[in-house]
Amino acid sequence: MSESTGDDFPFVRTRVVLVTGTVLGTLDGLPARLAALGLLPAGRGAAGALRIADLDVGGDRAQAAELGRQDAEASRLAAPDAADLSIRLLRAGQGDGVLVIAARSDRTTADRVLRATVDHLAGHDLTPPAGAPVTPSASDAATRWRTWPAGLPQIIELPTDVRRPSPLPVTRSALAVADVALVGADVAARLLAAFAVVLARYTGHHRQALAVRLPFRADTGGELCPVEVILDGVGTAGELVDAAGSWLRHARRLRPPRQAELTRGGLVPDGRRFPWAQFGIQLSDEAERRWTAGGVTAVVVEACDEPLDLLLDVTVAADGTASATMSWSSGVLDLTEACALRDSLESLLPEMSRCPGMPLADLRAVTAPQRARLAQVNAEAGHAPQEPLEVLFARRARLTPAAVAVRDETGREVTYQELLDLSGTLAARLTGAGVRPGDTVLLALPRSLGEVVAVLGVVRAGAAYAAVDPAWPDARLAAIAAAARPAAVLALDADAARLAAMTSAPAVPVPTAGFARGPGAGPLELSPNRAAYVVFTSGSTGTPKGVSVPASAVVHLAHRPGFVDAGPGTRFLRLAPLSFDASTLELWAPLLNGGTIDVFPAGPVTPHELGGFLRERAVTTAWLTSGLFRLMAQQCPADFAGLRHLLTGGDVVSPEHVRALLRAHPGILVTNGYGPTENTTFTTVHHVDTAEDVEDPLPIGRPLPGTSVHVLDADGRLVPPGAVGELYTGGWGLADGYLDQPEQTAARFGRLSPDIPERLYRTGDMVRLDGRGRLRYLGRNDQQVKIRGYRIELDEVTRAVAEHDAVHDAVVAAVDGATGRRLLAAVTPPLPASVLDRVREHVSGLLPGYAVPSLWVSVAQFPLTQVGKVDARTLAALADGRTPGTTSAPPGTPPTVDVPGPAADPAQLAFVVMSQALGRTDIGPDDDFTVLGGDSLSLAAMLAALRNDHGRKVSARDFYLQPTLRRLGELLHAAPRATRVPEPIGARGGDHA
Structure with a gap:
């Protein structure tokens, strides 16, 4: 058999040929003919190289052709040791037949075998061997x-x-x-x-x-x-x-x-x-x-x-x-x-x-039927938000004044009437301090009853709240204050003076149940389309972008939502930071529909403490980031038992853990919620309530009523159903734009498509519409990533890293690990650990904690993939202390640290678990866990390891007050013994896909 020009790709070539005529010979003598033509395969011996069959299958030619296709398919699936050349004649009635050729050869040789076989059946004389193949010049x-x-x-x-x-x-x-x-x-x-x-x-x-x-x-x-x-x-x-x-x-x-x-x-x-x-x-x-x-x-x-x-x-x-x-x-x-x-x-x-x-x-x-299918995706119109946000809340409070609106962090219950009174008092105080409709109020309160009162009071005063975390660096707080130009500040005493000085705005005290009430707010005629809040996200230019969300968009999301029950009898977990737009759903859905908000205490969150809270408060509905959901499913799966509805998202959700959760706790509804801040928390949702319905990956689902979704190409034109494109979204949930950034607003909001006659927002997310009319998320088309639900511009982080004098060049990437996605920063040239720490401290002074990389490495030059891109996997392995290319251990496991047993010395145990969590061993007794790269998920993993592997229970809040190695040792010395947790969801073989 001649040598193939494509011999690098040894595929089986098959031919199914309908052979008709009055003369149809037999295959006897065919091997000799093929040998004379030089077409027999060589190298394995004639016995195993050629197989010939002559079969009478009966029926008509169509039936024989179908059998031939099946036979060809079987040949393509044949084991590697099957015959190199297979020739089968399937005879139908009236002298017709189907010839099936399967050859492990180049295409030309397979076709020559076919011609020679047909000549043989027709009784033609032997065709002379073909000339030598043409040699390329x-x-x-x-x-x-x-x-x-x-x-x-x-x-x-x-x-x-x-x-x-x-x-x-x-x-x-x-x-x-x-x-x-x-x-x-x-x-x-x-x-x-x-x-x-x-x-x-x-x-x-x-x-x-x-x-x-x-x-x-x-x-x-x-x-x-x-x-x-x-x-x-x-x-x-x-x-x-x-x-x-x-x-x-x-x-x-x-x-x-x-x-x-x-x-x-x-x-x-x-x-x-x-x-x-x-x-x-x-x-x-x-x-x-x-x-x-x-x-x-x-x-x-x-x-x-x-x-x-x-x-x-x-x-x-x-x-x-x-x-x-x-x-x-x-x-x-x-x-x-x-x-x-x-x-x-x-x-x-x-x-x-x-x-x-x-x-x-x-x-x-795009055909006409395909256009109709695209239109059907957005067919559910829903109800238009027509009444102001504060009017709907007041109506709910007067309808059920004695119902519990908030169960605060201490367990104290506040009724709807009390919440109406408290928020009215604050609205009056804000008005008295000079706040006018359309102004912005800076809000820096922890999760608490006071936070709920503050949000309601600002909205009832006609202003918009802009939430910040007082732990953010001064540089970022100053940038946000300059953009928001707040008319007042709502913060705890320790932070109020600092923020008031930074903004030149008065600090206004927030009344809670223990305060004497003052006069309530008078009636205001407020537009339902005014701004309700401003969320500041990471900006590619290095300046935070303020997303201005109208009150009507909040009404669209939270008033009578069809995707979640927030009415009387529901207990809704209040967990997300107020600067994260998931808080919009946690606050406003229960307040507008008669449910109860259960406030998780302020401070860091660990799976066991949150799980205990869910059980103690009998929470029915909770929204968790995908990373926190995964940790809870691994560490305390039994704590989900009382939930009726779990909403999750902010990043890719693990189908394996969702499937295992539904097997362990039948009856829970799990919702994968997707949505950019610019479209008010949720754009699409996908519900599953049985393990059998969980797909891998999970779809992001269908749009909320009153929300439109469109998959468009790079020119803003419609693509066919099922095609890949960028997601544009419209409807009543759209934000007004970016605060005082008209150019960025024009680039992302507006009539951006000649095919869609409505105002849209360009998400930057690549998606496709599947065969069941659901959207599937495929990734980003830019330098934006999500870490623990927070949106981060890699360009902004890279710029902050590269600003340090010791750094010549920098690369920042998102890498996957056992606790979810983490940010990796790699710099050149190689730097001593002490200098690399100073670079991280520099970045920590510019960016909020969620945007500071937790993995750091310095190298002489960046490793590249075969196509010339920076090899983030190799850099992550170096940062983790692994040999590049080896199987990944859990992120942060240093190869030189032995894990002692439960009776280990507290100081030694503290060093081991912190080294594992941070992926480094150069830890001093007074080094700050967060400065060294620790984040909320690595903290949760560290405390879970202490609990599960060493039987020691340490409070996240106690550690976070002084997050050092020395303090962890002290806490371990006094730590009570912990009960080992049940087997994690997903650990049993039957729970895996």
Whole structure:
């Protein structure tokens, strides 16, 4: 058997051929014929290399053809030690039959075997051996791709609901493409152009590597050749067809790449896809598909070579007409998705033929039924927010005045009437201090009854609250104060004077149940569309961005919400920082609907303390970040037992832990909630209540009533259902924009799409609509990440790191670990640990704690991946003290520290667990845990390790007051013994996917 030009890719080539005629011989003597033609496989002996079968299957030719397809499929799935060449004749009635060829060879050899077999059945004389294959010239050889073109994606995934199997999927199905407009000299170019547009619309990539096979290329062995397709810069449909013609002409000068060449360009086979292209187009002359040998006619009804995800197979007749089929891997696409791609292709072909001057941007590949499906996603209108926020709260208070509105951090109960009175008193105080409708009030209170009163009082005064954490660096607080220009400050005594001096605004005391009440607020006529609060998020320019959220958006989210029950009888956990927009739901949903807010005490949160709180307060509804939910599921799963509804999000939610939770506690409703701050907490939700319904990954779901979602391309144009695009959202939840930042507001808010006639917000999140009309999150299109639910601009953090004099260059990335995502900062040049600590202290003085990297490493130069990107995984391994490339231990486990048993000395045990949590051993007795990189999740993991592995219970609040190694040792010395926790959710084998 001749050597393959594509011998680096040993795929099984199969042919299913309908053979008809009055003369149909037998396969006797075929091996001798193949041997004479040099077509028998060599290297393993003839006995194991060739298998021939002649079977009478009965029935008609259609039934025989279907059996042939099944037989070909079995051949493609055959074990590696199966025959190198398999030839089977399946005889139907009246002399018809189906010939099935399966060959481990190049395509040309497989086709020569097929022709020789048909000649043998027709009784033709032996065909002389073919001449020597064409040898590529030196200039032709130079046209191989020796490196992968810069900027061209190595892998382009088709958007699909099917999870790609491993090993490489080989099962194929095919659909005919309507032959409209498939005529003329440029038919191949028009098909290639339309195919490229469809792929661009579905994948979002305007640069693609297409695998192209052209007729009459004996010098390539019939193998696929790579063609770079570039849509950017092409103006019209006609120009695209011209460009496609040039791509095809260029393909004639190329040679199939070998694996050694691709490896130099960074393409390494992963066993799950074709190594260098996922999509292809195959052009054939009709003579290659249908021919006559004597009295026998052979028609190739299926040809499968390389297992591409998607292949457009085109046969051009002598009169210029063409027929086309689209085949796909059934392990990558389901039938519905494949039909959508085919429909999009069919919709483009007539447009390109009729209107060559049509702008390429207007070729949308979206059919009328697909547009109707997109519209259906936003069909639930909901109720428009028409009444002011404070009016709805007052009405609820008067409806159930004696009901408990807040159970504060101490367990004290405050009724709706008392809360109405307290907030009215504060509103009057604010008005007396000079606060006017439209002003902003800086709010720096911990979780408490006072915080709830403050929020209500500010809103009832017609102002907007802007929450800050007094522990943030002065530089950030000053930047926020300068942007917010507050008219008053609400803070505890220790912080009020500091913030009042920073803002030149008066500090106003907040009344609580223990205060004497003053006169209440008089009635104000307030606009329902005025600002209710301002949330300051990370800004790419280094300046915090204030998102101004109208009161009507809060009403839209929280008044009579269809996605969560917050009415009488519900107990809603109050946990999220007020500067985090999840607090909007925790506060306003129960207050507007008659539920009770249960306030978790101020300070750091650990899973066991929170779990105990959920049990003691009989909390029914809780919102937890995905990271905190994972920790609780691992450390105290029994504490979820009393919940009726768990909402989670802020980052990717672990399906494994959701599945295990629902198995352990049937009856809980789990909601994956997605939404940017700019659209008021939640844009979409996805509910699951049985373990069997949990998908991996979890969808982010469907929009709230009154919220619209649209998946658009880089130009703000609609993409077909199922295609990848950026999520734009609209509706009643939209923020007003960024406070006093008109340019950034205009870039993100407004009428941004020619296809959507409404005001939208551009999220920067890449999504797709799945087959059931639910959105699936795919990642970001910029430098923004979420850590523990907080939105962080990597550029802002990188800038802060690079500002230090000791740093020459800096890279900041988000990396995954056992406790969730963490920020990694890598710097050059190599720095002593003491200097690296000073760099971190510098960053801590500029950014809030959640934006300060917890992993730090300094290197001589940044390691790069094969495609030239900074290798964040290697840097994370170095920061964790692991050898790059080894299996990841839990983040922060230093290799030189032995973990002692429960009876260990308290000081030694403190050093061990803190070293594990921080991933470093250079810890002094008075070093601050947070300054060394500790965050809330690493603190929770450290305290859980003490409890679960060493039987010691330490309060997070006690440690956080003085978070040093010395203090931890003292607490351990006095710590009570802890009860070991039950087996974590997800630890049992049956709980895994």
